[in-house]
Amino acid sequence: MDTQGIHSASKTGKLTSGLILALWGFVTVLPFVxxxxxxxxxxxxxxxxxxxxxxxxxxxxNYRNLFIDGNFGVYLKNTxxxxxxxxxxxxxxxxxxxxxxxxHFKGRGVLFIAVLSTMMIPGQVTMIPVYLILYKMHLTxxxxxxxxxxxxxxxxxxxxxxxxxxxxxxxxxxxxxxxxGEWYIFWHLIIPMSGPVLAVQGILTFIGGWNSFLWxxxxxxxxxxxxxxxxxxxxxxxxTTDYGLQMAGSSFMVIPIIIIFLVFQKYIxxxxxxxxxx
Amino acid sequence: xxxxxxxxxxxxxxxxxALILLALFSLIPIVIALVISFTGMDITGLGDLSQVKFIGFxxxxxxxxxxxxxxxxxxxxxxxxxxxxxxxxxxxxxxILINSGQNRFFKFMxxxxxxxxxxxxxxxxxxxxxxxxxxxxxxxxFLGKLGISEIGWLTDPNVAKYALIILAVWKAIGLNxxxxxxxxxxxxxxxxxxxxLDGANWWQQTWYxxxxxxxxxxxxxxxxxxxxxxxxxxEPFVMTKGGPLNSTNSVALFVYQNGFQNSNFGYAAAGxxxxxxxxxxxTLIQFRLQKKQxxx
Numbered sequence: 059m060d061t062q063g064i065h066s067a068s069k070t071g072k073l074t075s076g077l078i079l080a081l082w083g084f085v086t087v088l089p090f091v092x093x094x095x096x097x098x099x100x101x102x103x104x105x106x107x108x109x110x111x112x113x114x115x116x117x118x119x120n121y122r123n124l125f126i127d128g129n130f131g132v133y134l135k136n137t138x139x140x141x142x143x144x145x146x147x148x149x150x151x152x153x154x155x156x157x158x159x160x161x162h163f164k165g166r167g168v169l170f171i172a173v174l175s176t177m178m179i180p181g182q183v184t185m186i187p188v189y190l191i192l193y194k195m196h197l198t199x200x201x202x203x204x205x206x207x208x209x210x211x212x213x214x215x216x217x218x219x220x221x222x223x224x225x226x227x228x229x230x231x232x233x234x235x236x237x238x239g240e241w242y243i244f245w246h247l248i249i250p251m252s253g254p255v256l257a258v259q260g261i262l263t264f265i266g267g268w269n270s271f272l273w274x275x276x277x278x279x280x281x282x283x284x285x286x287x288x289x290x291x292x293x294x295x296x297x298t299t300d301y302g303l304q305m306a307g308s309s310f311m312v313i314p315i316i317i318i319f320l321v322f323q324k325y326i327x328x329x330x331x332x333x334x335x336x
Numbered sequence: 337x338x339x340x341x342x343x344x345x346x347x348x349x350x351x352x353x354a355l356i357l358l359a360l361f362s363l364i365p366i367v368i369a370l371v372i373s374f375t376g377m378d379i380t381g382l383g384d385l386s387q388v389k390f391i392g393f394x395x396x397x398x399x400x401x402x403x404x405x406x407x408x409x410x411x412x413x414x415x416x417x418x419x420x421x422x423x424x425x426x427x428x429x430x431x432i433l434i435n436s437g438q439n440r441f442f443k444f445m446x447x448x449x450x451x452x453x454x455x456x457x458x459x460x461x462x463x464x465x466x467x468x469x470x471x472x473x474x475x476x477x478f479l480g481k482l483g484i485s486e487i488g489w490l491t492d493p494n495v496a497k498y499a500l501i502i503l504a505v506w507k508a509i510g511l512n513x514x515x516x517x518x519x520x521x522x523x524x525x526x527x528x529x530x531x532x533l534d535g536a537n538w539w540q541q542t543w544y545x546x547x548x549x550x551x552x553x554x555x556x557x558x559x560x561x562x563x564x565x566x567x568x569x570x571e572p573f574v575m576t577k578g579g580p581l582n583s584t585n586s587v588a589l590f591v592y593q594n595g596f597q598n599s600n601f602g603y604a605a606a607g608x609x610x611x612x613x614x615x616x617x618x619t620l621i622q623f624r625l626q627k628k629q630x631x632x
Binding site for chain 1: 344346347348350351353354355357358359360361362363364365366368369372382430433434436437441442445446447448449450451452454455456457458459460462463464465466467469472474477506509514538563566567569570573574587588591592595596601604605608609611612615616619
């Protein structure tokens with residue numbers, strides 16, 4: 059890093075950039091701060107013409123109402139189930155990435171290009187036919203139907219392949235000579251060596267599952283299969299002016315993700331520079 | 337070394353589960369979408385496929401007579417033309433600013449700007465809808481203190497598009513800032529030192545060294561952002577439902593409304609293919625421009 063990187067400006071230049079960033083950064087986080095503080099205000103306080111920044115009477119009523127009126131317990135359960143299943147998808151991606159990285163087989167090139175080409179297909183084009191396919195499989199309005207379409211992803215397969223190509227062949231060959239089976243090698247050798255890429259993918263998988271919106275929206279007709287985002291969108295439609303409740307719902311979705319991000323930010327941001335170099 | 341048949345099959349057992357899912361939910365659907373875009377498939381056709389009739393290009397010709405669709409094309413074009421340059425310029429600006437220092441403050445700012453990117457679009461759209469509220473929202477309250485009269489952020493057809501763009505740009509800066517930051521950190525420091533010896537000031541260094549060095553990242557961010565804006569959906573869906581007076585309706589939202597609210601699957605599929613074609617053409621133009629620039 060000594061020979062690269064910072065385009066260091068003069069001291070005053072640095073100070074100016076710092077000031078601009080501080081101001082701009084404040085505006086950037088302001089919606090989150092406002093959301094969080096409003097979620098603890100009573101609706102009487104929210105509808106006052108001049109609202110104070112801090113809640114005058116802190117209340118947890120909005121959060122309580124989320125679970126009593128707003129059905130958020132069910133949404134949370136569904137979201138957690140869906141997120142858990144997307145981790146199976148992550149291992150399918152890892153398997154495919156390993157297959158493309160370390161095996162020579164007929165059709166490898168064509169199949170890998172087919173995988174990459176799916177990245178260019180917009181969701182809106184596949185949304186209708188996927189709905190029709192799931193309808194014919196009798197999977198609409200089921201959790202499985204919500205999970206399946208986004209279980210695997212080309213970008214994740216690509217990243218796993220990139221990482222696993224760098225694992226040395228001699229280790230795998232040595233294990234084979236010792237009589238280890240291919241699946242044993244994958245689970246007991248390759249997966250433990252793939253810590254960094256699994257960390258990034260694991261976090262992204264969790265965030266993706268937690269935030270999933272389009273497929274649950276299309277596939278779930280019944281409220282009992284709604285995820286948090288679909289439920290929040292419904293809540294906004296039903297309680298149009300109950301901003302305290304809406305902000306509690308939004309905080310409930312946003313704050314856990316921000317905490318996870320802050321805890322694991324090192325892995326996410328590192329994963330990023332690795333991706334950028336490739 | 338001869339491999340047994342079973343050994344030859346092993347690689348496929350690794351890649352097949354993912355490949356089957358991708359084929360079933362990405363590749364085959366493209367073909368199905370193309371086929372049904374030439375049919376009048378609707379809710380009766382969904383129950384009984386024999387009821388589905390081929391109607392040739394009728395969906396496509398009808399689309400270009402549909403004022404709602406034409407309006408959604410215009411709106412999507414507007415989002416792309418205003419949104420793409422804003423995202424590219426602002427995220428590059430933030431990246432350059434963050435790259436000007438290495439201490440804790442600048443590292444912290446990286447986190448601050450990235451945060452909107454990972455949060456749920458529905459949740460932030462709900463928050464921004466509240467902030468945009470004409471009488472109770474924080475934005476109008478603040479503007480009121482400056483003496484600016486109430487703006488109908490989501491209710492005025494002339495303003496609503498900008499309101500959605502502001503939110504989407506706020507959300508897009510983080511991810512693209514990281515891409516630019518990674519590129520900026522790869523620029524050899526010696527280039528700047530040489531320029532400094534030649535007496536180039538900060539602006540000249542930025543213009544002649546920084547920008548040309550991150551050209552590929554600019555291209556990459558432009559293409560991915562462009563594709564993203566073409567598929568603009570969540571924000572108008574949650575905040576305006578495409579209104580007021582269709583002023584924020586996007587092609588993606590049009591496809592959803594026709595497919596899942598009116599059950600006109602054939603018509604919606606045709607609309608989605610026009611969007612797909614537009615994305616491919618816009619991306620190809622970008623690649624052309626990129627090649628031309630490299631040639632120079």
